[in-house]
Amino acid sequence: MIKLDISIIYILGLFLLLVFILNRYFFGPLLKILQERKAMVVNPREEAQRSLKEAEEFTQQREKALASTTAEAQQLKDERVQKGRREGDKIIASTRTEAERLLSSAERDIKGMVREVERDLEGLSDTFAHKIAENLLGRRLTVSPPDRKGTKRNRPRQR
Numbered sequence: 001m002i003k004l005d006i007s008i009i010y011i012l013g014l015f016l017l018l019v020f021i022l023n024r025y026f027f028g029p030l031l032k033i034l035q036e037r038k039a040m041v042v043n044p045r046e047e048a049q050r051s052l053k054e055a056e057e058f059t060q061q062r063e064k065a066l067a068s069t070t071a072e073a074q075q076l077k078d079e080r081v082q083k084g085r086r087e088g089d090k091i092i093a094s095t096r097t098e099a100e101r102l103l104s105s106a107e108r109d110i111k112g113m114v115r116e117v118e119r120d121l122e123g124l125s126d127t128f129a130h131k132i133a134e135n136l137l138g139r140r141l142t143v144s145p146p147d148r149k150g151t152k153r154n155r156p157r158q159r
Contacts (some may be wrong), residue, residue: 134141 130141
């Protein structure tokens with residue numbers, strides 16, 4: 001049988017002292033080092049995951065902002081193109097109007113010049129005809145060409 005004497009109390013005391021010393025100087029620092037190692041491995045992973053989530057959120061926000069900016073840019077571009085077309089149409093219309101005005105003015109000027117030249121030619125046509133007849137006949141005609149009104153000044157003399 002087991003004897004219960006005072007030596008059990010000493011053994012129990014020494015055991016508790018040994019547990020206390022081992023916990024304090026061996027297991028405590030060892031557990032602390034293991035926890036620090038675990039924290040060194042786990043904390044960066046958690047931080048990396050957190051950073052990855054933040055990066056994904058930032059990327060999504062950036063893509064949304066880019067999409068909205070692209071849509072706004074396209075809308076502005078379309079507005080500018082339409083405005084340019086309207087201004088181009090206005091310019092073309094005013095240019096056409098100006099060209100038509102210049103054309104009609106030029107036509108009036110040309111018609112006036114043509115009438116003037118026709119009047120001058122009418123006056124000169126009799127003179128030219130008289131000279132041509134003299135050249136063809138080879139002699140000087142005594143008939144004078146008609147005046148500008150179409151009446152003859154002198155009647156030709158018959159020879």
